[in-house]
Amino acid sequence: MRTAERAALARAVALATRTHPRVSPNPAVGCVLLRGGRIVGEGVTEPPPGRHAEVVALAAAGDAARGATAVVTLEPCAHHGRTPPCTTALLAAGVARVVIGHPDPHAVAAGGAAALTAAGVEVVGPPAPGTALRGAVAAQLEGFLTAVVAGRPHVTLKVAVTADGSVSPPPGQRWVTGPVARRAVHRWRSEVDGVLVGSGTVMADDPRLDVRDVDHEHQPAAVVLDARLQTPLQARVVRPGTVLVTVEPRRHDAAEQEQRGQRVDRLRDAGVHVLVVPAGDDGRGVALPAALAALAEAGMVSLLAEPGPTLSGALLRAGLVDRLVRHVAVHLGDTAPSALTTPPPGAWSLERSGGAGADAIVQYRALDHHPSTIPAPPPGT
Ligand SMILES: NC(=O)c1ccc[n+]([C@@H]2O[C@H](COP(=O)([O-])OP(=O)(O)OC[C@H]3O[C@@H](n4cnc5c(N)ncnc54)[C@H](OP(=O)(O)O)[C@@H]3O)[C@@H](O)[C@H]2O)c1
Structure with missing residues (x-):
C-alpha cells in the first residue's frame, strides 16, 4: 500500500x-x-x-x-x-x-x-x-464486525466506583463521579445504538439513559433487561423507542399470563418495544446470549451497558463484555486501590487510562474478543 x-x-x-x-x-x-x-x-x-x-x-x-x-x-x-x-x-x-x-x-x-x-x-x-x-x-467497524461474526452487538460495560469500591454515590450525592467523567459517558452514549441497564437500576435510580450536556446528533435507545416486568410504567425510560427485554410467562399460571400480558400491552401503548426471550439458565433474569441476539436482530450493533452490580457481573461472567470502562472517583495523585485498577479475570489489555476532572478513567479491551477473533455462536443459538 x-x-x-x-x-x-x-x-x-x-x-x-x-x-x-x-x-x-x-x-x-x-x-x-x-x-x-x-x-x-x-x-x-x-x-x-x-x-x-x-x-x-x-x-x-x-x-x-x-x-x-x-x-x-x-x-x-x-x-x-x-x-x-x-x-x-x-x-x-x-x-x-x-x-x-x-x-x-x-x-x-x-x-x-x-x-x-x-x-x-x-x-x-x-x-x-x-x-x-x-x-x-x-x-x-467493531459494532458491525461483532454483529456479523458473533451475532450480537458490541458491548462496552461502564462501571463507576468510589475510591473505597462502592457503586453507590456517597450520601447526599446523585452520582458517583463528577461532571467531566459524566460528560465522557454522554459522548459515549451518543456513539452507540443502545444504553443497557437491568431493571434494578431503573427501580433504584429512574435514569433517563439519554444524551445530554454534549453536542450530539443521535439519541441511543434505552434498553432494559427485565424478566419480572418490574419497570414502573411511570419510569423515565418508558417512552417511545425504548427496548425492554423480558421472558415468556410460565405456561401453567393463567393469572400470571394475564397480568403480564396487560403490563406488556401498557408498555407497548407507551411506545416501548418489548422483546421476549428465554429465561436465564438458572431460571432468573433473561438469557443474556438470547437477549443480545434479539437486540442485534432488531438492528443494534453497539451497546453501552451501565447497569448495577447484578447485571455487570452476569455480563462479565458470560464473556459478553468487549470493552470495560471503570470510572474511579479518586483524585489524581491519590493511590487508587489496586482492586479498582486491576482488570477482572480473563484476558484484557489496557486501552486507555487518564484523568477526567476529579476522577480517573481506566479502559480495557477484551483480548480474545477482538472483532476478527470473536468466535461465531454455536449453531442454534
Ligand atoms: N456505579 C455504577 O456504575 C452503577 C450503575 C448503575 C446502577 N448502580 C447502582 O446499582 C444498584 C442497582 O443494582 P442492580 O444490581 O439491582 O441493578 P442492575 O444490575 O442494573 O439490574 C439487576 C436486574 O436486572 C435484571 N436482569 C435481567 N436479566 C438479567 C441477567 N441475565 N443477569 C442479571 N440481571 C438480569 C434482573 O431483574 P429481573 O430478574 O426482574 O429481570 C436483576 O434484578 C442501584 O443502587 C444503583 O444506584 C450503580
Whole structure:
C-alpha cells in the first residue's frame, strides 16, 4: 500500500467515524478516491435506504473517477441488497485500483475483492494484522464486525466506583463521579445504538439513559433487561423507542399470563418495544446470549451497558463484555486501590487510562474478543 493510500485510508476511517451509528445495522463505511495522489472524491454511507460510501464518492468525483484509486474502509459489496453492488458502480466508473481496509465477513455481501480482481482491477490490502492502521479500521467497524461474526452487538460495560469500591454515590450525592467523567459517558452514549441497564437500576435510580450536556446528533435507545416486568410504567425510560427485554410467562399460571400480558400491552401503548426471550439458565433474569441476539436482530450493533452490580457481573461472567470502562472517583495523585485498577479475570489489555476532572478513567479491551477473533455462536443459538 502506497503512502498516499495509507493516509487516505486513515482519512476514510475518520470520515466513517463521524457517521456512526446513524446507519446501523449497516456498517458506517468511508471511501476516498485518489487520482495522481490527490483526493478527487469522498463519501460515507448514507442512512438506509441511502447510498453506500463508494457510490457517494464516485458521484462527488464525476469523470475524475476514471483511472482513480478507491480507498475503502470495508471490502466493497458484490451483492444486490437495498442498493446495487458497489463493485458494479466502481467498475462502471472505470476505477483502476481499490484499496481495502477490512475484508467483509458477511457471507452474503463478501466477494467484492474477488469480483473486482476478476474484472481486471488491482486490489490491495487490508493492512497487515497488528498494524495501527488495521487496528483503527477494525475499531471503527467493531459494532458491525461483532454483529456479523458473533451475532450480537458490541458491548462496552461502564462501571463507576468510589475510591473505597462502592457503586453507590456517597450520601447526599446523585452520582458517583463528577461532571467531566459524566460528560465522557454522554459522548459515549451518543456513539452507540443502545444504553443497557437491568431493571434494578431503573427501580433504584429512574435514569433517563439519554444524551445530554454534549453536542450530539443521535439519541441511543434505552434498553432494559427485565424478566419480572418490574419497570414502573411511570419510569423515565418508558417512552417511545425504548427496548425492554423480558421472558415468556410460565405456561401453567393463567393469572400470571394475564397480568403480564396487560403490563406488556401498557408498555407497548407507551411506545416501548418489548422483546421476549428465554429465561436465564438458572431460571432468573433473561438469557443474556438470547437477549443480545434479539437486540442485534432488531438492528443494534453497539451497546453501552451501565447497569448495577447484578447485571455487570452476569455480563462479565458470560464473556459478553468487549470493552470495560471503570470510572474511579479518586483524585489524581491519590493511590487508587489496586482492586479498582486491576482488570477482572480473563484476558484484557489496557486501552486507555487518564484523568477526567476529579476522577480517573481506566479502559480495557477484551483480548480474545477482538472483532476478527470473536468466535461465531454455536449453531442454534
Ligand atoms: N456505579 C455504577 O456504575 C452503577 C450503575 C448503575 C446502577 N448502580 C447502582 O446499582 C444498584 C442497582 O443494582 P442492580 O444490581 O439491582 O441493578 P442492575 O444490575 O442494573 O439490574 C439487576 C436486574 O436486572 C435484571 N436482569 C435481567 N436479566 C438479567 C441477567 N441475565 N443477569 C442479571 N440481571 C438480569 C434482573 O431483574 P429481573 O430478574 O426482574 O429481570 C436483576 O434484578 C442501584 O443502587 C444503583 O444506584 C450503580
